[in-house]
Amino acid sequence: MNMTQNLTKGFFKENPVLVLALGLCPALAVTTSITNGLGMGMASTAVLIGSSTLISVIKRFIPSNIRIPIFIVIIASFVTMIDLTLQAFLPELSKSLGLFIPLIVVNCMILGRAEAYASKNSVLKSVVDALGMGIGFTIALVLISAVREFFGTGALYGYPLFQLMGIEGFKGSIMMILPPGGFLTMGLILAFMQWNKQRKEKKKEVK
Amino acid sequence: MDFSNLVIIAISSIFINNFVLARFLGICPFIGVSKKLDSAVGMGMAVIFVMTMASMVTYFIQYYVLVPNDLQYLRTIAFILVIASLVQFIEMFMKKNMPPLYSALGIFLPLITTNCAVLGVAILNIDTVWADGRSYNFIESTWNGFTAGIGFTIALVLMAGIREKLELADLPESFKGLPIAFVTSALIAMAFLGFSGMSIL
Numbered sequence: 001m002n003m004t005q006n007l008t009k010g011f012f013k014e015n016p017v018l019v020l021a022l023g024l025c026p027a028l029a030v031t032t033s034i035t036n037g038l039g040m041g042m043a044s045t046a047v048l049i050g051s052s053t054l055i056s057v058i059k060r061f062i063p064s065n066i067r068i069p070i071f072i073v074i075i076a077s078f079v080t081m082i083d084l085t086l087q088a089f090l091p092e093l094s095k096s097l098g099l100f101i102p103l104i105v106v107n108c109m110i111l112g113r114a115e116a117y118a119s120k121n122s123v124l125k126s127v128v129d130a131l132g133m134g135i136g137f138t139i140a141l142v143l144i145s146a147v148r149e150f151f152g153t154g155a156l157y158g159y160p161l162f163q164l165m166g167i168e169g170f171k172g173s174i175m176m177i178l179p180p181g182g183f184l185t186m187g188l189i190l191a192f193m194q195w196n197k198q199r200k201e202k203k204k205e206v207k
Numbered sequence: 208m209d210f211s212n213l214v215i216i217a218i219s220s221i222f223i224n225n226f227v228l229a230r231f232l233g234i235c236p237f238i239g240v241s242k243k244l245d246s247a248v249g250m251g252m253a254v255i256f257v258m259t260m261a262s263m264v265t266y267f268i269q270y271y272v273l274v275p276n277d278l279q280y281l282r283t284i285a286f287i288l289v290i291a292s293l294v295q296f297i298e299m300f301m302k303k304n305m306p307p308l309y310s311a312l313g314i315f316l317p318l319i320t321t322n323c324a325v326l327g328v329a330i331l332n333i334d335t336v337w338a339d340g341r342s343y344n345f346i347e348s349t350w351n352g353f354t355a356g357i358g359f360t361i362a363l364v365l366m367a368g369i370r371e372k373l374e375l376a377d378l379p380e381s382f383k384g385l386p387i388a389f390v391t392s393a394l395i396a397m398a399f400l401g402f403s404g405m406s407i408l
Contacts, residue, residue: 022235024234024238025233029231072288072291076283076287080280080284099334102326102330103323105287106287106322106323179228180396182231183390183392183393186389187386187387187388187389187393188386190389191382191386191387194383194385198380
């Protein structure tokens with residue numbers, strides 16, 4: 001597998017949220033607007049890149065019996081750094097993500113990449129893998145939050161689309177912003193992914 | 208110490224702010240372990256147990272170790288380490304002294320370390336404040352951990368009951384498996400949303 005494939009596999013083919021179903025809690029909880037989804041995706045990507053790099057650098061010195069606690073401590077340190085950085089420079093984003101910033105620690109995507117990839121591969125490969133997976137995670141979050149923000153408020157990335165087109169009086173469905181909307185959007189996106197996959201398989205059979 | 212506060216906490220964390228359906232904590236086990244009813248009950252019991260213990264331990268860590276030494280910024284690291292070792296310890300203790308309980312809950316315990324509901328309840332115990340600006344005391348924290356675990360179990364068992372029936376249902380090909388599980392949880396969450404009318408906190 002070359003570097004480009006290594007980078008892009010996380011985007012769609014092995015997307016952590018939409019295909020591997022990892023890191024579902026933040027993917028549903030903070031995706032009420034694109035700003036939040038993007039912020040969460042980027043924060044998680046930063047933690048993922050940091051922890052994958054460090055774990056890959058020191059992988060020879062980690063005794064395999066206690067590797068999981070060591071991974072968790074490394075990840076938790078990066079999460080604390082990101083948490084403090086966000087509080088200092090982006091206090092509003094930090095406030096709206098709230099509880100879910102410290103909870104990046106228990107995002108199974110990050111521990112999963114550390115265990116399955118960074119602890120076995122070279123530093124450069126791990127960084128590329130982490131970047132790809134992080135971007136894939138961000139893509140998934142932005143996709144979910146775009147659907148929810150559009151149907152919930154009629155806006156995209158804070159721009160009120162309907163008012164800009166001159167349509168007054170559009171009222172979003174509050175349900176999409178509330179928790180049920182998160183589950184529903186996720187279910188429909190997963191159903192679309194499955195439909196797409198089955199369609200491709202059928203095409204192959206015909207050939 | 209007010210008894211009514213405990214009632215408020217219980218109603219709030221079981222129904223209004225149900226951990227899974229309103230706060231989106233612990234979605235991975237909620238989707239992953241809800242295929243069979245008996246394993247859902249086992250997982251629920253293990254989560255109630257660990258959440259209660261974790262609430263107690265992290266209370267002491269926060270107010271007797273971190274706050275006196277001005278180390279609150281280490282909260283995330285300290286809590287996750289304490290929870291991971293607590294789960295490991297409980298597992299070893301159960302294996303040695305309570306074999307029947309271990310054989311019932313044992314396989315679920317390692318899964319719980321990375322369950323965000325446990326770390327979530329520990330952080331929420333510290334961050335939630337009453338209207339008069341007082342944070343939870345020891346009994347309230349422990350009670351919140353216990354009732355949040357019950358809320359999690361209720362959601363998990365409801366889901367497992369429905370999914371067992373869904374196995375036999377005639378679904379569109381593309382909705383089989385995960386997608387229908389999410390759509391089902393959307394419907395359950397919608398029902399639970401009805402409780403938000405009676406917000407107390």
